[in-house]
Amino acid sequence: DQQVKQNSPSLSVQEGRISILNCDYTNSMFDYFLWYKKYPAEGPTFLISISSIKDKNEDGRFTVFLNKSAKHLSLHIVPSQPGDSAVYFCAASSINFGNEKLTFGTGTRLTIIP
Amino acid sequence: DSGVTQTPKHLITATGQRVTLRCSPRSGDLSVYWYQQSLDQGLQFLIQYYNGEERAKGNILERFSAQQFPDLHSELNLSSLELGDSALYFCASSGTGEYQPQHFGDGTRLSIL
Numbered sequence: 001d002q003q004v005k006q007n008s009p010s011l012s013v014q015e016g017r018i019s020i021l022n023c024d025y026t027n028s029m030f031d032y033f034l035w036y037k038k039y040p041a042e043g044p045t046f047l048i049s050i051s052s053i054k055d056k057n058e059d060g061r062f063t064v065f066l067n068k069s070a071k072h073l074s075l076h077i078v079p080s081q082p083g084d085s086a087v088y089f090c091a092a093s094s095i096n097f098g099n100e101k102l103t104f105g106t107g108t109r110l111t112i113i114p
Numbered sequence: 115d116s117g118v119t120q121t122p123k124h125l126i127t128a129t130g131q132r133v134t135l136r137c138s139p140r141s142g143d144l145s146v147y148w149y150q151q152s153l154d155q156g157l158q159f160l161i162q163y164y165n166g167e168e169r170a171k172g173n174i175l176e177r178f179s180a181q182q183f184p185d186l187h188s189e190l191n192l193s194s195l196e197l198g199d200s201a202l203y204f205c206a207s208s209g210t211g212e213y214q215p216q217h218f219g220d221g222t223r224l225s226i227l
Contacts, residue, residue, distance in 0.1 A: 032213055034215055034216075036218075041220070042220050043116065043118070043120075043204055043206075043218035043219050043220045043221050044157070044204070044218045045116065045218070046116075046215045046216070046217055046218075049213065049215050051212075051213050089156075089157070091157075095212065095213060099170065100145070100147075100162060100169075100170065100208070100216075101147065101159040101162060101170055101172060102147075102149075102157070102159060102206075102216060103159070104156045104157040104158075105156065106156045107156065
């Protein structure tokens with residue numbers, strides 16, 4: 001049972017444009033959502049997170065949006081840069097239910113075209 | 115650099131053997147998590163320790179065990195290894211307080227021959 005889904009295995013975006021990565025979840029007990037970036041031969045790097053009491057969180061070029069009614073979150077990267085080319089994972093946990101384990105999506109490979 | 119250190123980076127061994135993977139969390143982090151990433155699967159949670167005590171368990175096999183020591187480093191022990199145990203094993207740590215992100219090490223790649 002895939003509780004966190006990233007339906008796009010890959011995405012290509014022109015340098016300087018906006019990259020939008022999407023993630024859907026099915027477990028209504030999830031209350032903390034995170035995005036990680038992963039380069040080959042490295043561990044996932046934390047990018048940005050959002051708790052369920054918010055619907056938007058920004059950090060520099062990265063913004064995460066959360067739509068609880070649709071059980072959907074998205075990551076916006078503006079402007080996209082060549083160094084953003086990587087695999088992006090969304091993850092979720094149920095902090096307020098005492099469950100800190102992360103449930104990951106299968107990832108989206110983002111390629112930024114110079 | 116996430117501040118989480120995992121050793122060794124690579125491990126090659128044979129079926130039936132036992133190995134130990136080591137993780138040093140970020141300075142000050144009390145929680146340590148272990149995840150497995152197999153070729154055909156995403157990152158799967160194995161187990162969590164908090165300040166030396168087991169806090170949560172995922173689908174961890176009985177052949178696998180872990181512990182967290184007083185200096186907060188953690189070890190994941192894998193025994194009676196099978197070909198299907200070949201995977202990347204990641205350790206993560208997080209601070210105390212609400213909504214703390216987990217920070218990951220670069221993993222140990224385990225290859226069973």
